[in-house]
Amino acid sequence: MAKVQMTVNGKSVSGEVEGRTLLVEFIRGKLELTGTHIGCDTSQCGACLVHVNGQAVKSCTMFAAEAEGAEVTTIEGITGKDGSLTAVQQAFQDYHGLQCGFCTPGMVMSATALLKDNPKPSEAEIREYLKGNICRCTGYHNIVKAIMAASGQDVGAIAAE
């Protein structure tokens, strides 16, 4: 066991962890921030995606101890203080970019990171970027559409609903 300290969603947190404790386990178990999900054990699905020092990171690929001193943002940390949704979150609701919601936190964190680097991505760029996030429900149609809309692009021409 070792002590680890980091800033999560703007708050300083610390806890005792084993060397083998993954960052996602620390976030879900110790911090009880259960919006970050675990969908696989081979770092393929992206359900666990968070931001570490501003970078998109699959939190199952990192030990908690490795995040010592880091700034971590999870899905719980992106909404406005008054609870208002970000443009990405709002677009996911407006364009029905989620169904069961399990992949959603990872998708939203991934899309948010994409738009920071590339404020007006093309459809192809979005699809390429989202390769690390699996969604079994939506067929991706409305996720891609939502991200385009969130970046201010006109999605009116994209097939119905």
Added chain:
Amino acid sequence: MPKDHGIGASSKRREDVRFLTGTGNYTDDINARGQAYVHFLRSDVAHGRITNIDTAAASEMPGVVRIFTGADFEGIGSIPCGWQVTDRFGEVMHEPPHPVLAQGKVRHVGDPIAAIVADSLAEARDAAEAIELDIEELPAVVNMKDALKDGAPKVHDDLPGNLCYDWGFVEENREAVDKAIKEAAHVTTLELVNNRLVANPMEPRVALGEYNRANDESTLYTTSQNPHVIRLLMGAFVLGIPEHKLRVVAPDVGGGFGTKIFHYAEEAFCTFAARQLARPVKWTSTRSEAFMSDAHGRDHVTKIELALDKDNNFVALRTDTLANMGAYLSTFAPSVPTWLHGTLMAGNYKTPLIYVNVRAVFTNTVPVDAYRGAGRPEATYQLERVVDKAARELGVDPIALRRQNFITEFPYQTPVAVEYDTGDYPATMDKLEEIADIAGFAARRKESEAKGRLRGLGVNCYIEACGIAPSNLVGQLGARAGLYESATVRVNATGSISVMTGSHSHGQGHETAFPQVVAEMLGIPEDQIDIVHGDTARTPMGMGTYGSRSLAVGGSAMVRATEKVINKAKKIASHLMEASEADIELKDGQFTVAGTDKSVAWGDVTLAAYVPHNYPLEDIEPGLEETAFYDPSNFTYPSGAYACEVELDPETGRVTIERFSAADDFGNVINPMIVSGQVHGGIAQGVGQALMEGCVYDENGQLLSASYMDYAMPRADDVPFYSVDHSCVTPCTHNPLGVKGCGEAGAIGSPPAVINAVVDAMQSGGHDVTHIDMPASPSRVWAAMNG
């Protein structure tokens, strides 16, 4: 103008806010005070005899609470099967026991052998390593044809030949079908495989068992599509806990697709262990465990023959299918290749004579059960592939051949037992030709060819049967459950409403769509109505969500209960306004007396029901809460036409989906946005099946595709934007909403469209290929063209 509320409006989903902000409540998000964790030691061989299991040393490991083995479950019930099929000789199927933990033998990779309960998951896993286990490996059967051979290894010792049942449908048609095929002008024959799939909802399964000694009550939190079914199966058949002492909760569930219908050993284990240890016990599946313990889907091998007369009319159809059951019978496994498959073989066509033979086979593989569509995708795939092949053999246009043979009069009694109430197949085909721009295909093909690519167009139709019912019929067919649905509409004193439904939402958006219906009926805002589901303690007995039944069956129950509420509310209103009950009208949340300007608001009536000072107490009871159970008189029959355009790179064999169009007739639609989303998701799963996904075992029964490294899930760059349409509407004639169901259509209709397109592309390049099995991976496609 599209509506902005009520039936037909694309109301935004209210459940989204919690999912988008990380405040959903999935089963793994729930932790009980003092909970212990269980890790299952699973078989790593496909078939073997357990000769020694010694847990003594492991039990001494740090944090270990207790280790359970099969011996602890002697005298405890077997995991039950919910459907008994009778074979074509009148014998009931073979139904081997399915213990919670292996007893004596292991029968597939992943079969649970021991359960280690410890203070932490890490300690449980560590202790598993210290269990001394000896397994004498036995030869395994993996391939169904091998399993049926004389002298094949026996999955179950008392069942030589590994045959679960040999089902014929309709048996009386057998000879007439044989004769018609023999005498036909043309017969098209096709042998094909419907590849084994893993449903892979993104949320792995989880079970958390609790026991309250104070009142002897057990609670199971579980990732289920149907908590009441789990309560019934587990309580009555496995653990012997009466229903009033057992509560099953399925909170937010992260996708199901069929695989979360079934009752699993891990649920029974956690409930059992929590009672034994008087301590909550939690299991969270890893993805790798999910691959070897979630029921798989499909896995049929079929020979199909379509006979046509000299004018290209379909005259007879014969199929011979082997259906893999895996090592044990999962909850609804026997029904999938039989009643959910054979009954659909008429498709959209007036083929007068049909015979379906299905042999269900045990193998040393994970049990196979319903996966999105369940039997109907298998039926549609073979039928639409053989029709396409026939068109190519006869040199006629595949769309024209389909149109020529369409059923056009309704109701239509098929030769495979079911009666279609309504439909308009030419209309959906017309709509498809429009949205898919079939006329423009030739030009698009030229463009692809200019880039050195082959381009193919695949078209097909589908019919599905949703909302399987009525209960007395399905009982005759072998179902061990009823298939009604329930709803309680609880009106509160201030007029807000809670609707308790027996169906379950795990992505379908019931919390949004169901209130749209009730709001429309009462004329009050949707946000005054909440849906309660997923908890046996809070909802009436219901059968849950699968087979696109929630709206057609559950929604109908809700309508019936709401009608009862309206009837009673009108009685109260007539009293308040001193008018005759027959003259009371309800519109926009106001009760009025016809022909007068008298009115009372919805809220006045609901308040009177609970504060009955001025109230006809001698005629009616106080309160305003009604329950209805709805048992449909028939299935519903959504139908549609799908088109896929692919590009094929002849250098590599890689196929890409360029366009995908779907024209569906779902009957009336409550929320078009949600319906389109359901179709999108189904299409992606169908495209996945057709091009990418395949669950693979080696000849020893080792599962080779046990993670996302090896099992190819469709990703965002594997699919295009889809064009979907559901403006063709023939309302269902026998349920109050005229709805049919849309949950499975995409997964049913899309695989044949993709494969028809791949074959078309290969043929356009001059390759004499008439079929390719799914998944049409680059290596397979390349080999087909160059082999």
